[in-house]
Amino acid sequence: MKTHIPLRTLSVLGFTSLWLAGCASPQATYVDPGGSRTITSVGTINIQDYANAADTMVGSLIDGVINAGKLESPGGQPAMLAISRIVNNTSQHVDTDMLVKKIRVALNKTGKVQTTTTMGLGGQAEDPLAQGIKQQTEFLQDKKTTRLPDYSLSGKIIEQREQAGNVRQSSFVFQLSLTSKDGVAVWEEEKTITKQGKRSTVGF
């Protein structure tokens, strides 16, 4: 009977050391931003929410405009897109490029759409240097080479919060419109992402 006591002690020590080894894992790890192990919080727009909204928008735009043969551009060139106002109507600070840049990159990769960086809302260019070079070139060549955008992209992000007991719910509504140079909204889409929970959790 006495011989069992050291064995038990050894077992306990073994489990303790394994437990400690398990706890000694690094505090920070890399996760796939497009995977299902990212942090989800109820009250904020998470990285996967932007990707999800952008994915819906790009899919809808490709399906409804490009695949449908409705994208118009002169001489078969890629259509030129200008980014207009994206209004943030949420309670948090949002960099709208978290949504818009993903859409721009995806559209650029289709080979059907290109975005101007020298033309912006209120005359402010996204790339002032490129705008300066273009103006210099036009001055030296003594002719205007400016191609006007075929389309502009505008939108809004809206937030709606609800609470019932200790359950909180947040809805984020992403709205986008593609307007032609005739002033007609040729494509519009809305994506709502709703999250519910009692506290921040890991995973969807």
Next chain:
Amino acid sequence: MKMLVAQIKLMLAAGAGLGLLTGCASTVNTVERAAPAGQRQMVSDKRIITDAGLNRAVRIVGVNEAPGEFLKIQVELLNTTSSLKSFNYRFEWFDANGIQVNSPTSTAISRQIEGRESIFIGAVAPLPAAKDFRLKLIESTP
């Protein structure tokens, strides 16, 4: 006294059972046109099932595609159980050489499916060059 305790236990068990049944067993009824006007162009598919439980709750019924410059895929899923299930899905795209095509908007998307419900999930290829697809399904982390 023992009889009374046994009766109370029985009533509690019956109540709990009833609560369980009414709380979890909400399934979906549907109605649709008997002879659909649209005809689906079904895709012959290959399935690799590693999670049998997920396959019961999120069963792949069929895959269909739509013609166009950009490949459009739709997958019908059926929950063969009687309870709500949460899952994540993600589409991957491949070009004519089998090389994966990356997209900045590619992400795992969370969905829920009610008991006995049939839903459709779909995606449009990010490039005209994307000729093949792969759909990944994974049970949602609670």
